[in-house]
Amino acid sequence: MPSNIRVRFAPSPTGKLHVGGARTALFNWAWAKKHGGTFLLRIEDTDEGRSTQEFERAILEGLHWLGLQWDEGPDIGGPFAPYRQTERAARHKELAQKLFAAGWAYRCFCTTERLEKLREEQSKNHLKPEYDGLCRKLAKEEVERRVATGERYVLRFAVPQGETRFLDHVRGDVVFQNKEVDDWVMVRSDGTPTYNFVVVCDDIDMGITHVFRGEEHLVNTPKQVLLYRAFEKPAPEFGHLPLMLGKDGKKLSKRTGDTALQDYREKGYPKDAIINFLCLQGWALNGTTEVFTVDQLVANFEVKDVQKAGAIFDLDKFQWLAGEYIRKEPLAEFAEHCAPFVVAANLATDAELRARWDWYLRVAHGEQERVRTYGELPPRVAYLFGADADFAWEADAEKNAKKHAAARDTLAAYGAWLDERLDAGKKPTDLRDETKAWITERGLKIPALFQPLRCALTGQAGGPDLFEIMELLGVPAVRARIRRGAERLAG
RNA sequence: GGCCCCAUCGUCUAGCCCGGCCUAGGACACCAGGUUUUCAUCCUGGCGACAGGGGUUCGAAUCCCCUUGGGGUCACCA
Incomplete structure (x- = not known):
């Protein structure tokens, strides 16, 4: 099914890949696949020094590991290269000039100190902290004069009056009053562009048709939609995904648990279980199927079916799900x-x-x-x-063993009995029935032997079949551990 | 605080858009049984929610309003 749909995942390489980011990437990817669109990866490295090559590499690696292959990206290129924002600086400068020339942006000379003081006063008077538009009213002559003297300035976007609305696949129509939108900084005083500006430039240049991202970007959207208007380009459709929350109900952070995809990978969660679980945070296949494949996801995923409310990261369910995948x-x-x-x-x-x-x-x-x-x-x-017969016993295991009155004698007697059979060349797994008969003959219950035996052999309270364990351990180790076990139970 | 978003079992969710099939379904967790040499798996059962209040309607979890609660965001970060 060919289509013109183009979506992107645009992480900034300022940290490890966050599970929330991984989910955003996953939803974008799945939706693109479902609709025969193109999924591209773009690196938003416009940060002043927080971005690193190392993080970028790790993010790409993490997405690869999950199996989210992109059609265009910084490593593989594509028709709209480059896919790393710092490499598009010339284009950004050009577009900023264009907007400035068209009167959509103005020079602002306000110092950081003045802005700080302004905000301080505003919050003191319980007002919304925002730019007061001082430089927007500056006379042309004064602006020219100050530029000529070398005064530093930023470029602010001149937000027009009215209201801004956009289509959101998750929330329906969303409307903002423009007077609530600040005259935000588009280009910094050092000439570098800011996120809200760059993201729109690149989305336009790359032909992005749908923007699905985290809900924290919802309030940025009117700024961006206004930018599309200024560029006289149609805005894409949006979809603001609910946040993944920590146990405290707040945005998932390191305080409440592991947040990096890599953390779960290093703990040994199966890849497909991670994908499955990430989907479950905000989306459901049909309400009754909890375990599903990537193919099922791609066949059924729709952004409009995504939950509006945030989802608390449900680690218990994640672990259960991981177990389901492991057993399969x-x-x-x-x-x-x-x-x-x-x-x-x-x-x-x-x-x-x-x-x-x-x-x-x-x-x-x-x-x-x-x-x-x-x-x-x-x-x-x-x-x-280990060959050592003096390995550690877990408390539970020892307790289980010792609750049988004659545990030591039983174990020692069984050890002697077993020795004979092993000497005769029998395999432990062949002795299962005989052992049970041995227990019955002595008027014992099964745990009376098996619990001390398990403790002696494994030091653990639970585990697989004991005869299987004996074979894995090997005859010499079995003998040594039973002998040593009986000694330890005596003391 | 302003603005924006949201609101079904403790948690993840189905149902909501297109009111009646909902005495609200599933899953995790928890509890109680069963199976098992133990642990785990597995099986059975139980507990448990439409935030509150007003409307609209013959009828509301589903539509509207208010309240309350929660979250997000208010940078020359992204």
Whole structure:
């Protein structure tokens, strides 16, 4: 379905990719795909020094990782290159001149000190802090004279009277009274343009038809729409997405939890779970389907269906969803995804893991339905990687073991019984039924052996099947741990 | 404070645009059972919301107004 639709994601490289930004990118991308449009990436690096190459690289990398491929962007170019705003400076200057010449902007000589004082007084008198338009009324001659003396000035946009309205896909029609809109600074005294100006220049030049962004930009929109009018260009359609909120109900920030996409990636949340979850913050497939694919998203996503109210970041649900994705993964993939985390936890090197991959697959298999992120695996399986029989026991595990009166004797007796069978060349998994019979014969309940045994073998209160664990541990380690376990339970 | 936006279970949401099918559906979390060698998974059940008040209408979660509450924004940042 060919179309002229063009949307963009335009992050500023002043920090890591925020999950809110990732969601904005995702919605833009999905909507473009749904409507056969073009999705482009533009870097808004017009900040005075807060922008860095490193952040830009990280943002691109994060979007790539999510699978949000752009059709045009700073790295791959495109028909409207360049896609980095600082590289478009000449064009911005030209357009600013054009607006100035047409009388849409005026020179303002007010100093920072005067503006500060002005705002101070305004807020003291409970007035809206805004520019008072002093320089807008300046006589032409005076302006010329002051420019000639080398006085510094900024270019302010001359907001006309009337009202400004625009179509918002999320909120319907939105109207602002122009008298509420400040004569904002378009070009700084050092000659560099500001965000509100640049964004419109670039959106016009790049043929952007729809602007979907966070709600914090809603109040900027009348300024921008006015700019389109000044340029005599049709304004795009907008869509202001609800904010993602922290537990405190305020804009999601570092205070209330992890905000960077990278944080969740490093914790081992599956990529598709992140996408799925981000969608759920503000959008629903149909109200009953919580888990859905990217294809389903693309087939059904509409900005007009996005919730108007902000969404508190629901970490519990996110973790549940991550677990859903993990359990659905084929074992080989799950193991592969966990491997870097195992290595990072220093349990083994990648080479060591590869050398006994079949063993590692069984390790992963045992935990797949117990973890919700890849990062949860290493601490749960650490006991399988050391030969030491004196590893730490978790408090719960020891408590479970000790609540059985004769735990030590039972374990020691079982150890002796097991030794004979292992000597005879039996595999632990072949001894499952015999072990249960052994327990019954001695008039015991199953936990009376299994809990001390689990503690001795793993030091943990829960986990996979004990006989599977014994095979993964290997006969010498099993023997050593049972022996040492019985000793520790005695003391 | 001005302006703008918003308002369904604790949380994410369906329903709202095109009033009746809503004694308001789903999910997470929580609680209680069941399954299990334990933990987890899985299964069953429970708790739990239309912010309040006025209209309009035969009828309102759905339309209108007010109140209250929450958020956003007020830079030579983006």
